[in-house]
Amino acid sequence: MLEPIIISLGSNIGNRIGFIYKALALIEEHPVTIRELSNVYETPSWGFDSTPFYNACAILKTSLKPIALLKILLNVEDKLGRKRYSEKGYQDRTVDLDLLFYNNEIIHSKDLKIPHPKLHLRNFILKPLLDIAPKFKHPVLLKTITELNHHQLDKIKIIQTNFNLSLPPIFKSFPFISIEGNIGVGKTTLAKMISKNYKVKFYSEEYNSNPHLENFYKDPLKHALRTESFFLNNRFENDKIFWQQNNGKVVADFCFFKCLVFAKQNLKKNDYNTFKKDFDQKMDKIKIPSLVIFLTKNFRELEQQIKKRDRSFEREIKLTYLKKLEKGYHLIINNFEFPILEYSLDNIDFNKNEFEFEKFLRAIFRASF
Structure with missing residues (x-):
């Protein structure tokens, strides 16, 4: 050895x-x-x-x-x-x-x-x-x-004893964890891994139910308002339904505030101002995460991941758009009151290196004390 x-x-x-x-x-x-x-x-x-x-x-x-x-x-x-x-x-x-x-x-x-x-x-x-x-x-x-x-x-x-040192008690302080980040950063994969290891409920975003998404990536200016409005209303309704049916420990692969991140980048000023008022009213009724984990990854790897998963509606995504979103996330997340942990996944593949996943969990746990 x-x-x-x-x-x-x-x-x-x-x-x-x-x-x-x-x-x-x-x-x-x-x-x-x-x-x-x-x-x-x-x-x-x-x-x-x-x-x-x-x-x-x-x-x-x-x-x-x-x-x-x-x-x-x-x-x-x-x-x-x-x-x-x-x-x-x-x-x-x-x-x-x-x-x-x-x-x-x-x-x-x-x-x-x-x-x-x-x-x-x-x-x-x-x-x-x-x-x-x-x-x-x-x-x-x-x-x-x-x-x-x-x-x-x-x-x-x-x-x-029965203690597992690989799984620190992250849900004791953070019973509702949301994972956020740019397109292709690995939010869903990571949320599923946490859900499986801790045996907690996985709350997934239904991104593929948006009928305007594919058209948006082909012609953003024409379809932006319809796309973002659908996401806002759909996430709000799904949130009500989810929390009516669940009240335990939860890990989600998105956070409601992402509506504002994408809308800020994609909508015209007047449309955004109207959207923001609707968002603020809905945000008051949304269950706030105990912790939001904001994942980052270099743009080269983001592009590779988007290409690898080959979703039809993502084929038109450009590097400039990914950079706009990254900047938008950083501008927005600092204005919210809930705790945020930023974590870099540069050159990290949790499926290949289990110890990197455990290191990530310890970073979450470290945020609790």
Whole structure:
């Protein structure tokens, strides 16, 4: 296997799993990507008598040097309320982050010791390591994690929990998430992935029900008002029906405010002013998202995606129109009161890289605290 960078995470104070979720999210604020996560295990406190710990391990990818990565881990501990006392011995921790391995490097300095000198003695470290790096060979002991686990003498009781660290609790703070962005950015694909993984309702825009859309892309000036008016009224009526039938957690592949984005770009001034009055009246009756995620992607990839999906009514879309919409979104979104998270999908394909999808979820979760 590739030589990994591996950390351990532990917590035994307060919302233990919450602190671990937060630690993972905060680590990725830096130039670090979490590539793989273990299960979460509960074990008695080690070396002192206190509340049981939740423990896990993670494989990281980063260009940071070991000491720079260590400083990030210490900073995350501080942000999450880790207290350090002058007394020697083991203590309770909101979160405990240890750098276990950095590839095959062996470092023995005042500030950092890699591999972690006691990891082979601790069942609560070896067990999650088995999940993610069973064949990795300890660079000092020259035994694999599997071999170390077979020979370790720590008989501490360890219980696997049902927590999934790949799915942070994003809907706890944001029960209604809307995904927005330019044509071809991947709103529907992403919303469906979230819906499937979290088992929440998927609220989809019925864009293909607009009878004026194909004519609009052929002759925008002639068909703009009919196209945008249909979208406005159709989205409004569908919204009423949807929320009469659903009241749980929801992810949508659009947000009602997009009516204004497209109308601003496509309508004449007088038509837009009339449209805006109708929009404002309807907006007061629309269910507001807990969070809007605004996706961005470079125009080359947008054009490729539009061409790839080959919708007949999109074949006339020009690059200039995509650029107008992108500018329009940025002008409009800053005027709304609901939270907005902007996220770049440049050179990212969630279907090919699962860890990128999980990183995206942690960015959403990070917006909640």
